[in-house]
Amino acid sequence: MFDRPQSGERAVLVHLGLEAQAAPPELAEFRDLVSSAGAQPLVVVTGTRRAPDARLFVGQGKAEEVKAAVVDNQADVVIFDHALSPSQERNLEKELECRVLDRTGLILDIFAQRARSFEGKLQVELAQLRHLSTRLVRGWTHLERQRGGIGLRGPGETQLETDRRLIADRIIHLRRKLEKVDRQRAHGRRARARAETPTVSLVGYTNAGKSTLFNRLTASEVYAADQLFATLDPTLRRLPLTDAGPVVLADTVGFISNLPHELVAAFRATLQETADASLLLHVIDAADERRDLCVAQVNDVLGQIGSADVPQIEVYNKIDLLPDEGPRIERSADGHVTRVWLSARTGAGVEGLLQALGEFFHRESVRAHLHLRASDARLRALMFRNGRIIEDEATDAGGWSMEVELPRREFERLRKTDADFARGCSEGLLARPVTPP
Numbered sequence: 001m002f003d004r005p006q007s008g009e010r011a012v013l014v015h016l017g018l019e020a021q022a023a024p025p026e027l028a029e030f031r032d033l034v035s036s037a038g039a040q041p042l043v044v045v046t047g048t049r050r051a052p053d054a055r056l057f058v059g060q061g062k063a064e065e066v067k068a069a070v071v072d073n074q075a076d077v078v079i080f081d082h083a084l085s086p087s088q089e090r091n092l093e094k095e096l097e098c099r100v101l102d103r104t105g106l107i108l109d110i111f112a113q114r115a116r117s118f119e120g121k122l123q124v125e126l127a128q129l130r131h132l133s134t135r136l137v138r139g140w141t142h143l144e145r146q147r148g149g150i151g152l153r154g155p156g157e158t159q160l161e162t163d164r165r166l167i168a169d170r171i172i173h174l175r176r177k178l179e180k181v182d183r184q185r186a187h188g189r190r191a192r193a194r195a196e197t198p199t200v201s202l203v204g205y206t207n208a209g210k211s212t213l214f215n216r217l218t219a220s221e222v223y224a225a226d227q228l229f230a231t232l233d234p235t236l237r238r239l240p241l242t243d244a245g246p247v248v249l250a251d252t253v254g255f256i257s258n259l260p261h262e263l264v265a266a267f268r269a270t271l272q273e274t275a276d277a278s279l280l281l282h283v284i285d286a287a288d289e290r291r292d293l294c295v296a297q298v299n300d301v302l303g304q305i306g307s308a309d310v311p312q313i314e315v316y317n318k319i320d321l322l323p324d325e326g327p328r329i330e331r332s333a334d335g336h337v338t339r340v341w342l343s344a345r346t347g348a349g350v351e352g353l354l355q356a357l358g359e360f361f362h363r364e365s366v367r368a369h370l371h372l373r374a375s376d377a378r379l380r381a382l383m384f385r386n387g388r389i390i391e392d393e394a395t396d397a398g399g400w401s402m403e404v405e406l407p408r409r410e411f412e413r414l415r416k417t418d419a420d421f422a423r424g425c426s427e428g429l430l431a432r433p434v435t436p437p
Contacts, residue, residue, distance in 0.1 A: 009040065009077050010039075010040050011039040011075060012043055012066060012078045013030060013078075013081065014080045015045070016058065016082065017047070017048040017049075018048070018051065018052065029257070030103075031044075032207075033103075033107065037113070039077065039079070042075055043069050045069055052082070052088075055088070055091050056088060063095050063096070066078060067095065067096050070097075077100070077101055079100075079106055082102060083103055084102035089135065108127055112128060122174055122178050122181070126178065129174070133164065133171075197247065198247050198248070198277075198279070199249075199278055200247050200249050200357065201250045201277035201279070202250065202281050204254060205255055205295075206254030206255060208283045208288075208294070210252070211251055213342075213344035214237070215344075216350055217350065218238075220237055235251045236249070237249050241357055242354070250274070250277065252274055257293075257294075274305060274307045274310070275307045278310075279311050279360055279361075280302075280312045280313070281312075282298065282313070285317060286318050286321075287318045287322055314340070316339060317342060318344075319342060320343040327343070328340075329355070336359075337360065340356050361407065368403070368404055368405075368411060368425055370421070371395070371400075372399045372401075372424050373397070380392075383402060387405055389402065389403075391403040
């Protein structure tokens with residue numbers, strides 16, 4: 001067992017190109033992941049293989065090269081940009097005589113450092129325990145199996161079974177807690193559905209600028225930094241739209257290539273906000289040379305969590321890093337917005353995004369004329385909160401004559417459930433659909 005140093009970690013990185021991989025992860029992204037975990041990359045050992053070696057993942061010659069790099073640089077850990085089997089990790093640690101970490105363990109470590117909310121910590125711990133449960137034997141190599149001879153009967157197998165049982169019990173406990181949190185989230189989603197408040201979810205590759213854009217749109221102070229997985233915990237804020245009433249904007253965890261299955265499973269409850277959203281804003285780093293590959297990776301994860309059919313608007317961010325690009329809106333043949341180019345950092349093009357959101361939800365709006373009595377002040381306040389006021393005049397009787405735009409679902413709900421609203425509509429002009437701009 002190799003203990004974690006107290007003064008940071010010096011890391012040797014291993015990055016292999018495998019013929020079986022159609023699009024292997026980029027070396028620059030791997031370096032960023034290691035730095036985000038707090039390790040110090042010293043040297044990168046690269047190579048190519050037709051297929052992974054069953055025992056060491058790399059060949060014997062490459063393993064000796066990695067060991068020489070560990071000795072020469074006095075490294076504390078070797079990090080592989082690949083998923084390793086438990087036996088491969090165990091064999092590599094014996095061969096290299098230092099700790100070995102794979103890509104899945106690296107991402108789990110970053111998530112463990114960044115989780116802040118109660119739910120986020122539960123989800124990360126669950127993912128870590130699922131990952132650890134297949135690697136328990138690594139921690140007990142100093143306790144041998146029972147074998148013949150006086151004084152040679154070790155308790156290794158007994159301790160392993162105890163640990164497996166403890167981990168299984170803890171996993172069950174975490175699942176129950178997460179189920180309770182999930183029920184609370186589902187209650188919030190039902191409340192928003194009853195209030196007819198649509199949800200807009202920000203999705204995208206990690207470090208594409210989702211949190212920066214979220215802060216720009218909602219005047220919030222969600223932590224945002226130029227690093228991978230800067231924020232994990234989902235945040236929801238109310239966003240008023242001039243032409244379509246309020247929506248709820250949700251900032252979610254970023255995706256990455258080869259996202260560990262343990263994390264996709266653990267964060268499924270959180271990502272349910274994405275599956276239930278009315279619209280996805282797919283934030284893309286316009287300055288990233290691999291942006292097309294990143295888009296494909298995000299869409300793949302969206303398919304895994306059941307969000308593939310949710311309408312999308314692509315938001316190409318960071319145009320301030322591209323001197324030849326300016327803010328603009330791109331439309332489909334039928335006139336609907338498909339892409340918005342902007343810079344969340346400078347604010348250029350953000351008005352275009354708000355316009356696109358207004359148009360999207362405007363298509364589902366109606367314009368209603370209301371005659372409200374003096375006793376209908378509650379209903380008038382509701383119109384100001386949930387609709388767009390076109391006209392508002394006081395009447396001689398002490399009431400109000402209003403023209404307001406409301407989301408269609410909100411209009412239908414109020415007409416069926418609010419007698420004052422239904423009466424006000426019947427006394428005014430008939431409601432009519434709003435023509436998109």
